[in-house]
Amino acid sequence: PELATTFLEQPLDNPLMNAAGVWCTLAAQLDALVESSAGAAVTKSCTLSRRDGNPEPRYRALPLGSINSMGLPNEGHVYYLDYAACHDYERKPLFVSVSGLSLDDNLTIVAALREAVLPAFLELNLSCPNVEGKPQPGYDFEAMDQFLAEVATAYRRPFGVKLPPYFDFVHFDNAAEILNRYDNLAFITCINSIGNGLVIDTESESTVIRPKDGFGGLGGDYVLPTALANVNAFHRRCPGKTIIGCGGVSTGEHVFQHLLAGATLVQVGTALHEEGPSIFDRLQKELRELMAKKGYTRIEDFRGRLKTL
Ligand SMILES: O=C(O)c1[nH]c(=O)[nH]c(=O)c1Cl
Numbered sequence: 001p002e003l004a005t006t007f008l009e010q011p012l013d014n015p016l017m018n019a020a021g022v023w024c025t026l027a028a029q030l031d032a033l034v035e036s037s038a039g040a041a042v043t044k045s046c047t048l049s050r051r052d053g054n055p056e057p058r059y060r061a062l063p064l065g066s067i068n069s070m071g072l073p074n075e076g077h078v079y080y081l082d083y084a085a086c087h088d089y090e091r092k093p094l095f096v097s098v099s100g101l102s103l104d105d106n107l108t109i110v111a112a113l114r115e116a117v118l119p120a121f122l123e124l125n126l127s128c129p130n131v132e133g134k135p136q137p138g139y140d141f142e143a144m145d146q147f148l149a150e151v152a153t154a155y156r157r158p159f160g161v162k163l164p165p166y167f168d169f170v171h172f173d174n175a176a177e178i179l180n181r182y183d184n185l186a187f188i189t190c191i192n193s194i195g196n197g198l199v200i201d202t203e204s205e206s207t208v209i210r211p212k213d214g215f216g217g218l219g220g221d222y223v224l225p226t227a228l229a230n231v232n233a234f235h236r237r238c239p240g241k242t243i244i245g246c247g248g249v250s251t252g253e254h255v256f257q258h259l260l261a262g263a264t265l266v267q268v269g270t271a272l273h274e275e276g277p278s279i280f281d282r283l284q285k286e287l288r289e290l291m292a293k294k295g296y297t298r299i300e301d302f303r304g305r306l307k308t309l
Pocket residue numbers: 021045068069070071072073099125127128129130131192193217
C-alpha cells in the first residue's frame with residue numbers, strides 16, 4: 001500500500017509528522033525529524049522572545065499518556081525563522097508554530113514570517129493551556145475571531161490554526177462558523193492537549209508536575225476519542241478546509257482512525273516524546289499492514305469515509 005499524500009497541493013511521502021512542542025524546540029531535534037521518515041515537521045510554538053518556561057518537573061509520562069505544563073519554553077521566533085530559512089523544502093514540508101503572548105506579538109511574528117517569504121506553513125497556536133494568567137484564545141470566541149481577522153489580513157497567505165478540544169456541539173458550531181469566515185485559513189489542527197487535568201501520585205499523595213499546583217495538559221491514550229471527535233466535527237463543518245489530526249496516536253491503527261475521521265495529516269506528540277523519531281517507521285509499517293488487510297492501496301481509498309450506524 002502507498003502512503004504518499006498531498007497537503008495544500010504539496011506532495012508528502014506519508015501523512016505523519018510531530019505535534020508542535022515535541023522533539024522540535026532545538027535545531028538538533030528538528031534535524032532529527034527531518035532525517036527521520038516523518039512526512040513533515042513542525043517547530044515548537046514560538047513567542048516573540050526566548051522563554052525558559054515553567055519550573056520543573058513540568059512533563060510526566062504516564063501509563064495512559066502524559067501531563068505537561070511546559071509554559072512555552074522556546075528560543076524565540078527569530079531562531080525558528082532562521083531554521084525555516086535553512087530548511088530543504090524539497091525534502092519535506094516544514095510548519096512553523098506561532099503562539100505569541102498577545103495579538104501584537106502574534107502580528108509581529110507573522111509579519112516577520114511573511115517578510116521571509118518561505119515555503120513554510122504557519123500553524124497559529126490558539127490553544128496553549130499552560131501560561132499562567134493567559135486564557136487560551138481558543139476558548140474565547142470573541143478573541144479568537146479578532147486574532148484571526150488580524151492575522152488573516154496581515155499574513156494574506158494560506159495558514160492554519162491549532163485548536164483546543166471542544167466538548168459541546170454548540171462550541172463546534174461556533175468555532176467552525178468563525179473559521180469558515182477566513183478564506184486563507186486553509187487548515188485546522190485538532191487537538192491540542194486536554195487542558196488542566198490533574199494527575200496524583202498515590203504513594204507520595206502529591207501532584208506529579210510543579211507548575212499550577214499540578215494542573216496540566218493531558219496527552220496520549222487519554223485523549224484519542226476526544227481528538228477523533230474534534231477531527232470529525234471540523235471535517236464535517238469546514239468542508240473547504242484541510243484537517244490535521246493530533247491526539248492519542250501511538251499505533252498505525254490510531255493513524256488509520258484519524259484518517260478515517262477526516263484528517264489529511266496526522267501529528268504524534270506523547271508517543272513521539274517517549275519513543276523518539278523511529279516511531280515514524282513503526283507507525284508507517286503498522287498502517288501499511290492494516291491497509292493491506294483491508295484491501296486498501298492508497299489513503300484516499302478510505303480517508304474521511306467514517307461510517308455511522
Ligand atoms: O506548555 C506548553 O508549552 C504547551 N503545552 C501544550 O500541551 N500545548 C501547547 O500548545 C503548549 Cl505551548
